[in-house]
Amino acid sequence: METLLIIEDREQLAEMLTQALTDAGYHVVSAPDGRQGMERVRAGNIDLVVTDLRLPHGDGLSVLRAVKAYRLSIPVIVMTAYGSIETAVQAVKEGAYDFITKPFEPDHLLIQIERALRQQRLMTENRIFKEGLPLPQLIGTAPAMLHAVEQMRKAAQGKTTVLLCGESGTGKELFAQATHQLSPRREKGFVAINCAAIPRDLLESELFGHERGAFTGAIEKRTGKFELADKGTLFLDEIGDMDPALQAKLLRVLEESDLMRVGGTVNIKIDVRVVAATHHNLLEAVAQKRFREDLYFRLNVFPILIPPLRERVEDIPALTDHFIAYYAHEMKREVKTISEEALEILMAHPWTGNVRELRNSIERAMILSEGSVILPEHLGLRAPQPGTVSDSRTEGGLQQASEAAARQVESRMIRKVLKETEGNKARAAERLQVSYKTLLTKIKDYGIETSSPHAA
Secondary structure (H helix, E strand, O other), X not given: OOEEEEEOOOHHHHHHHHHHHHHOOOEEEEEOOHHHHHHHHHOOOOOEEEEXXXXXXXXXXXXXXXXXHHOOOOOEEEEEXXXXXXXXXXXXXXXXXXXXXXXXXXXXXXXXXXXXXXXXXXXXXXXXXXXXXXXXXXXXXXXXXXXXXXXXXXXXXXXXXXXXXXXXOOOHHHHHHHHHHOOOOOXXXXXXXXXXXXXXXXXXXHHHOEOOOOOOOOOOOEOOHHHHOOOOEEEEEOHHHOOHHHHHHHHHHHHHOEEOOEOOOOOEEOOOEEEEEEOOOHHHHHHOOOOOHHHHHHHOOEEEEOOOHXXXXXXXXXXXXXXXXXXXXXOOOOXXXXXXXXHHHHHHOOOOOHXXXXXXXXXXXXXHOOOOEEOHHHHOOOOOOOOOOOHHHOOOOHHHHHXXXXXXXXXXXXXXXXXXXXXOHHHHHXXXXXXXXXXXXXXXXXXXOOOOOOEO
16 A cells, blocks of 8 residues: 655645545545655655645745655655646656646546556566566455555565565565565675575575585585675575574574674675565474574564465456466467356365465466366366355355455456456446446456566
8 A cells, every 4th residue: 555645734635635545545644844744755655745835844846856855766746726837847847746736626636646656666667677677576455465565565675674474375485576676775686595495404504605625525615695695685485494503593694794604714794684484483483492582583573474365365366367378478378368167266266375376277277278268177176066155255254255255256347347348447437337436446456457477
């Protein structure tokens, strides 16, 4: 959820705009003058600023210049009275996204805000792609997923250690990659190591490196993952499986920001941002003496819980479309669709393997299907029994099951009508008997428009 800052000294107008933008799904904060507005910006986590041109303690132009000096990428929309249009035009020349003349309808401002944020996201992605860094797409509109992505986006801005918690297959490495690529360290390396995949007697050398002759077989000096990630990000996957003896050495490196290679005699200074991940409950591991308590608190500075797929069932259609498009490109096959019956099977499946299992199921279906439609028999999954829903939709009782079913029906209907109208949203809104704005909101909520090779 993006955070908008409204800088307006007229209390009634500020309250009206705050309510309208909150209703549209944004988190809104406000300030009554330029000075307090800039304090809000410097406090961080502001995605867009809407400022009046005439303000106490600094006018809108001063706010604009200060925002751009603080962070160039934050869009600024200037509100102005009719008689100040020339000054508003000057604001656009100095970097404002646009201006809006009072009086105006909140919907008009909402359209400008949506365009500005969309342009900002595209510019960020384009910059990252130009730097050769693929931006993982974290697909999903379920509340738990949106919260995890928002937490990741905020954490990415600093050097704080991040601990990604979640079941296997939920996309923890994609979150780690996104944390790096949205951070100031994105121009440096992203280095990943799976702590469970390397024998414990070799893991120390993999992490910290070794000198020639340090042990049998060490015929040359080796640089470890920490040194390779210097000035960048090191992703320690499955940290909960690390041997306790090595945990102590890792803690020292994290605390002191230096290391000594195996067999070495010299401390090497490093500047590494650590993102760790685990599918274990580390608190239980601490209680059972399998994980050091001091290391747990050192890693758990900014924990992010990535939800399992069964808790974000409404994201399955968008993820399915994404993987179909991806594998169609990879296999050089025509882009397929999925039948309603097959999609219902996907929606009812328990997905113990999470997004990874879903991706594998779609890959298999793409191989088996010969026509343009994926059918139930291509999935290799058991069809749901009539009158049943998946466990994830019964845990919360009848009301939750009803709400989840309604969202699934809405999502499928919107997709069907958009396909029939060849993507014409105005015609689709007419056929669905909803306003254009409502349709746009639901398209965003259900993640209907997605196209990138990586997803979680």
